[in-house]
Amino acid sequence: xxxxxxxxxxxxxxxxxxxxxxxxxxxxxxxxxAPAAPGGGWDFTCRTVGRLLHELKIVDxxxxxxxxxxxxxxVAFAHVAENRSKDGNLIVAASSVGMTQIxxxxxxxxxxxxxxxxxxxxDTGVVLVKADSPYKTLGDLMKALKADPNAAVTGGSSxxxxxxxxxxxxxxxxxxxxxxxxxxxxxxxxxGGSTAVTQMLGGHIGVVTTDLGEISGFVESGQVRVLxxxxxxxxxxxxxxxxxxxxxxxxxxxxxxxGFYTGGKVTDGEYDTMVGGLKRLYDSAEWKKAAEQxxxxxxxxxxxxxxxxxxxxxxxxxxxxxxxxxxx
Amino acid sequence: MDILSSxxxxxxxxxxxxxxxxxxxxxxxxxxxxxxxGIGPVNGIAILIPLAFSMKLAPVEAMILLTxxxxxxxxxxxxxxxxxxxxxDAPAVMTCLDxxxxxxxxxxxxxxxxxxxxxxxxxxxxxxxxxxCAPLLAKAAIYFGPPEYFALFVLAVVAVGGVGGxxxxxxxxxxxxxxxxxxxxxxxxxxxxxxxxxxxxxxDGIDFVVAAIGLFAISEFLMFLADKEGGQAKxxxxxxxRSSFRDLIFPAATxxxxxxxxxxxxxxxxxxxxxxxxxxTLEKKISDKDGTFGKGDPRGVAAPEAADNAAAxxxxxxxxxxxxxxxxxxxxxxxxLVTLNIQPGPLLFERQPDLIWGLVxxxxxxxxxxxxxxxxxxxxxxxxxxxxxxxxxxxxxxxxYVGVYSISNSAFDLLLMTGFGxxxxxxxxxxxxxxxxxxxxxxxxxxxxNLRRAMQASGGDWAILVQSPLSVGLHLATIAMVAAAIFYExxxxxxxxxxxx
Numbered sequence: 001x002x003x004x005x006x007x008x009x010x011x012x013x014x015x016x017x018x019x020x021x022x023x024x025x026x027x028x029x030x031x032x033x034a035p036a037a038p039g040g041g042w043d044f045t046c047r048t049v050g051r052l053l054h055e056l057k058i059v060d061x062x063x064x065x066x067x068x069x070x071x072x073x074x075v076a077f078a079h080v081a082e083n084r085s086k087d088g089n090l091i092v093a094a095s096s097v098g099m100t101q102i103x104x105x106x107x108x109x110x111x112x113x114x115x116x117x118x119x120x121x122x123d124t125g126v127v128l129v130k131a132d133s134p135y136k137t138l139g140d141l142m143k144a145l146k147a148d149p150n151a152a153v154t155g156g157s158s159x160x161x162x163x164x165x166x167x168x169x170x171x172x173x174x175x176x177x178x179x180x181x182x183x184x185x186x187x188x189x190x191x192g193g194s195t196a197v198t199q200m201l202g203g204h205i206g207v208v209t210t211d212l213g214e215i216s217g218f219v220e221s222g223q224v225r226v227l228x229x230x231x232x233x234x235x236x237x238x239x240x241x242x243x244x245x246x247x248x249x250x251x252x253x254x255x256x257x258x259g260f261y262t263g264g265k266v267t268d269g270e271y272d273t274m275v276g277g278l279k280r281l282y283d284s285a286e287w288k289k290a291a292e293q294x295x296x297x298x299x300x301x302x303x304x305x306x307x308x309x310x311x312x313x314x315x316x317x318x319x320x321x322x323x324x325x326x327x328x
Numbered sequence: 329m330d331i332l333s334s335x336x337x338x339x340x341x342x343x344x345x346x347x348x349x350x351x352x353x354x355x356x357x358x359x360x361x362x363x364x365x366g367i368g369p370v371n372g373i374a375i376l377i378p379l380a381f382s383m384k385l386a387p388v389e390a391m392i393l394l395t396x397x398x399x400x401x402x403x404x405x406x407x408x409x410x411x412x413x414x415x416x417d418a419p420a421v422m423t424c425l426d427x428x429x430x431x432x433x434x435x436x437x438x439x440x441x442x443x444x445x446x447x448x449x450x451x452x453x454x455x456x457x458x459x460x461c462a463p464l465l466a467k468a469a470i471y472f473g474p475p476e477y478f479a480l481f482v483l484a485v486v487a488v489g490g491v492g493g494x495x496x497x498x499x500x501x502x503x504x505x506x507x508x509x510x511x512x513x514x515x516x517x518x519x520x521x522x523x524x525x526x527x528x529x530x531x532d533g534i535d536f537v538v539a540a541i542g543l544f545a546i547s548e549f550l551m552f553l554a555d556k557e558g559g560q561a562k563x564x565x566x567x568x569x570r571s572s573f574r575d576l577i578f579p580a581a582t583x584x585x586x587x588x589x590x591x592x593x594x595x596x597x598x599x600x601x602x603x604x605x606x607x608x609t610l611e612k613k614i615s616d617k618d619g620t621f622g623k624g625d626p627r628g629v630a631a632p633e634a635a636d637n638a639a640a641x642x643x644x645x646x647x648x649x650x651x652x653x654x655x656x657x658x659x660x661x662x663x664x665l666v667t668l669n670i671q672p673g674p675l676l677f678e679r680q681p682d683l684i685w686g687l688v689x690x691x692x693x694x695x696x697x698x699x700x701x702x703x704x705x706x707x708x709x710x711x712x713x714x715x716x717x718x719x720x721x722x723x724x725x726x727x728x729y730v731g732v733y734s735i736s737n738s739a740f741d742l743l744l745m746t747g748f749g750x751x752x753x754x755x756x757x758x759x760x761x762x763x764x765x766x767x768x769x770x771x772x773x774x775x776x777x778n779l780r781r782a783m784q785a786s787g788g789d790w791a792i793l794v795q796s797p798l799s800v801g802l803h804l805a806t807i808a809m810v811a812a813a814i815f816y817e818x819x820x821x822x823x824x825x826x827x828x829x
Contacts (some may be wrong), residue, residue: 067737071514071521071531078528106519153785159517160784188474188784189517189777194675204473205785217678326518 035076037069042093073098085263088270103317114261118302121291123211125230125254138228142175149184152206159189161326167254168209174250179323213295230254338685358400368417369401370656374544378731396694406443419600419636422608426628437569443633448699450586450634454641465649469674474781479802481775506768536663546749581627582634589635593642599655600636607635656763
């Protein structure tokens with residue numbers, strides 16, 4: 001009990017400090033752009049984070065959520081780059097999907113047109129097979145694919161060259177496969193991860209790579225086997241038993257992170273205030289709960305470190321996309 | 329009994345006061361829409377989608393509203409068939425044949441009661457069929473891989489095109505326009521933009537709901553503006569029911585037609601219109617021993633009404649379990665579900681049992697509401713037939729624009745909808761049917777995607793399309809449908825010729 005009081009007190013102090021510190025972010029009217037229609041992942045990110053920012057008093061007014069769907073985030077990206085690049089009250093929901101679009105030059109401009117604030121959580125990429133598949137480990141699958149790239153038909157929720165596809169190929173590249181062979185691996189695109197898994201259970205494809213969150217029910221029921229989780233370390237909680245790709249010798253991390261960017265011309269002071277505000281949100285128990293409810297693992301990378309992570313990921317995805325011929 | 333407990337849970341959703349009110353409103357509006365000549369189920373649902381959006385209804389609430397409208401139109405169509413000799417919507421055409429002669433004999437009230445009862449029986453039996461078949465079909469969906477889905481989509485597109493259109497060439501053209509429009513936007517398989525003209529607004533493709541509201545609601549308004557006459561047809565009086573209750577039910581005719589209608593409804597592509605046509609034809613073959621059909625035989629009213637209501641229920645089976653609409657009306661509902669971020673398909677039963685079973689339970693409820701509404705209140709609906717359209721149409725236009733804007737917050741979509749309204753107007757003036765266009769637009773995307781998935785999986789080997797017995801069977805069914813359509817077309821022309829000359 002005592003401990004809880006201490007923690008509550010500490011949190012109150014933190015919040016007080018936060019309210020004082022974030023005058024820039026709270027200045028007039030904080031806004032979050034969700035570059036998608038209501039109901040999707042980016043919309044969820046904006047609405048949950050926006051609600052918690054206000055509830056935790058990190059901003060002193062409710063955060064307005066604006067849906068700006070179009071072209072997998074490019075519409076919002078163009079809008080912010082052209083009209084809102086100096087707006088210190090604006091955050092835009094982003095994820096690995098948008099990052100892949102930038103890597104493949106499908107946004108009007110490169111990552112440096114924006115300032116990247118941080119990721120608050122991530123869904124973990126997994127490589128799956130049916131429970132009765134002959135492939136027992138990621139090594140088995142990679143050995144088979146190296147011998148014959150057509151050994152198994154693979155699929156997931158993105159198109160060829162999309163993030164699910166690239167994550168699988170990153171593993172294959174780590175296993176020593178090169179461009180021409182990577183290109184030969186058959187990839188089938190489905191509307192969502194669970195559709196892909198259902199098709200795999202029906203025997204129509206052999207391997208699925210997608211986010212764990214959407215298909216965790218199939219893993220828990222034992223219908224599918226996870227060959228490798230693409231997380232840096234083993235996942236916490238009920239999925240601690242899943243082997244990572246890293247521990248099997250394939251140094252690949254494929255997190256579908258959820259986070260934010262802001263305009264490229266906001267001042268350093270405003271940038272630091274926003275990063276600080278998001279960090280405080282991340283540290284709250286409320287965010288941990290909200291993230292877990294939606295299948296995300298809380299995961300913080302922020303500020304300069306996040307800028308570097310985004311740039312490196314984009315460089316990796318771009319070189320791989322070039323290698324397999326998705327872009328020139 | 330897994331199904332019974334799920335259905336019980338569904339009634340818990342359907343009987344919530346707000347959902348009951350929605351069902352009641354839906355049934356009432358549906359009956360009115362069905363009764364008004366010219367506004368059929370497809371137009372009616374297209375007009376009400378923006379209403380559902382601007383009311384910010386949850387998916388299950390929106391579906392309850394729209395399916396009660398859908399069931400309601402099936403009830404309403406018969407009112408104008410019987411009283412005006414003008415079918416309120418396409419499936420009610422057959423009801424004119426014996427319904428109007430009955431009304432001429434002063435038995436309008438009897439005809440209305442008979443048709444209401446057989447509509448109720450047909451609708452309820454089909455809903456029971458849906459309750460049993462849909463979960464089974466959803467389980468069987470695991471056998472459908474990309475080649476099988478491709479075959480199923482081809483079947484749906486071809487069957488609707490072949491059966492639904494009066495003029496095969498125009499049907500084909502409309503269907504092709506729909507297929508072309510479905511390719512606009514980012515190609516899901518490769519992420520490349522197609523036909524977007526470098527406009528980000530077109531990157532996500534043309535929103536189906538925007539197109540449907542333009543094609544149906546806005547073009548309906550333009551048709552009204554262009555129609556200078558606007559005269560009212562002469563309505564026969566309803567009068568009092570003369571027969572005893574026992575003379576109002578025709579169990580054999582109703583049951584036969586219900587079973588037939590349900591099966592036809594489940595088949596992709598064949599909707600209520602075909603069901604009522606075949607239901608009437610079958611009943612005439614079996615029962616017309618004294619040549620009374622066409623002269624006011626009550627069985628000629630009971631059979632097509634049972635069949636078209638049963639088909640409406642049957643139509644929902646492939647829509648909910650496989651994501652394949654069997655008719656124009658279910659196509660529009662499917663488009664709306666997708667806009668609400670609900671992907672109909674086999675996973676819906678596992679993921680959102682509340683939505684599915686709530687909806688199924690709501691169908692039972694609305695059938696009952698419709699029966700109650702339609703027997704005592706039929707006089708009110710009959711009177712509504714005389715409301716001048718000039719008061720109705722402005723409301724439709726306002727709802728359409730407000731609704732579309734509330735879906736997307738995009739002024740571009742308003743322009744797009746207006747454009748589709750003009751396109752629809754032009755096509756209707758030239759005698760094109762809108763249904764093949766809408767289906768092409770809706771089904772073109774998944775049809776293409778499944779073809780490409782099959783190709784991706786096989787490494788470009790076309791043989792994969794005919795490697796499973798299921799896909800071969802589906803392709804054979806497509807061929808049979810086309811053959812049947814040609815056969816009926818030829819027979820219809822042969823039959824129509826003497827009448828014309």
